[in-house]
Amino acid sequence: xxxxxxxxxxxxxxxxxxxxxxxxxxxxxxxxxxxxxxxxxxxxxxxxxxxxxxxxxxxxxxxxxxxxxxxxxxxxxxxxxxxxxxxxxxxxxxxxxxxxxxxxxxxxxxxxxxxxxxxxxxxxxxxxxxxxxxxxxxxxxxxxxxxxxxxxxxxxxxxxxxxxxxxxxxxxxxxxxxxxxxxxxxxxxxxxxxxxxxxxxxx
Ligand SMILES: C[S@@+](CC[C@H](N)C(=O)[O-])C[C@H]1O[C@@H](n2cnc3c(N)ncnc32)[C@H](O)[C@@H]1O
Numbered sequence: 001x002x003x004x005x006x007x008x009x010x011x012x013x014x015x016x017x018x019x020x021x022x023x024x025x026x027x028x029x030x031x032x033x034x035x036x037x038x039x040x041x042x043x044x045x046x047x048x049x050x051x052x053x054x055x056x057x058x059x060x061x062x063x064x065x066x067x068x069x070x071x072x073x074x075x076x077x078x079x080x081x082x083x084x085x086x087x088x089x090x091x092x093x094x095x096x097x098x099x100x101x102x103x104x105x106x107x108x109x110x111x112x113x114x115x116x117x118x119x120x121x122x123x124x125x126x127x128x129x130x131x132x133x134x135x136x137x138x139x140x141x142x143x144x145x146x147x148x149x150x151x152x153x154x155x156x157x158x159x160x161x162x163x164x165x166x167x168x169x170x171x172x173x174x175x176x177x178x179x180x181x182x183x184x185x186x187x188x189x190x191x192x193x194x195x196x197x198x199x200x201x202x203x
Contacts, residue, residue: 013070039108045115049075106136117145124164132168137195146186
């Protein structure tokens with residue numbers, strides 16, 4: 001993992017400087033609750049577990065991965081009222097998903113809200129490949145990533161995202177907005193892995 005990034009995120013959780021932690025699941029995810037039957041989800045860079053909490057409330061099973069132990073601790077506390085077999089939290093680097101044998105390879109939904117765009121230890125192509133490997137046929141990937149800007153090393157250009165994921169997933173839409181919390185343009189992407197949705201009750 002990038003020690004530098006890890007140290008920065010760890011410090012921010014330790015000092016409570018986590019402005020992204022609104023406690024609210026974004027509408028782009030909430031819309032999916034009406035669109036999809038409850039299935040199995042994976043949240044990459046899950047932070048304090050807000051999205052996992054709301055997935056569980058909707059009857060989903062959900063796993064979360066974050067490399068900061070403090071984030072995992074906050075998420076554990078937030079989720080403690082749910083059945084223990086409904087969710088799993090992993091303190092781990094999302095660039096090394098292959099080292100997490102307990103993860104599924106047939107998630108119906110994978111979410112990355114503001115995590116992948118700060119990764120520079122693997123290429124976006126490798127990240128796209130790893131995500132596609134974890135999705136069930138017909139599964140969705142929801143990505144929120146800021147655009148590159150001069151004063152930051154964080155950010156993915158929408159054309160780079162489209163090109164990196166194109167071999168694995170179909171891009172259904174991209175929506176751009178001005179993200180006031182980071183002072184930059186950002187995009188939501190909705191992508192789907194080709195194939196028939198078999199339905200989680202059959203698996
Ligand atoms: C901007 S925060 C977003 C958190 C959460 N998705 C949300 O929307 O509230 C990015 C999160 O990704 C985590 N993260 C960043 N790089 C990571 C990596 N390589 N592996 C695991 N987690 C990572 C950080 O610790 C942080 O919790």
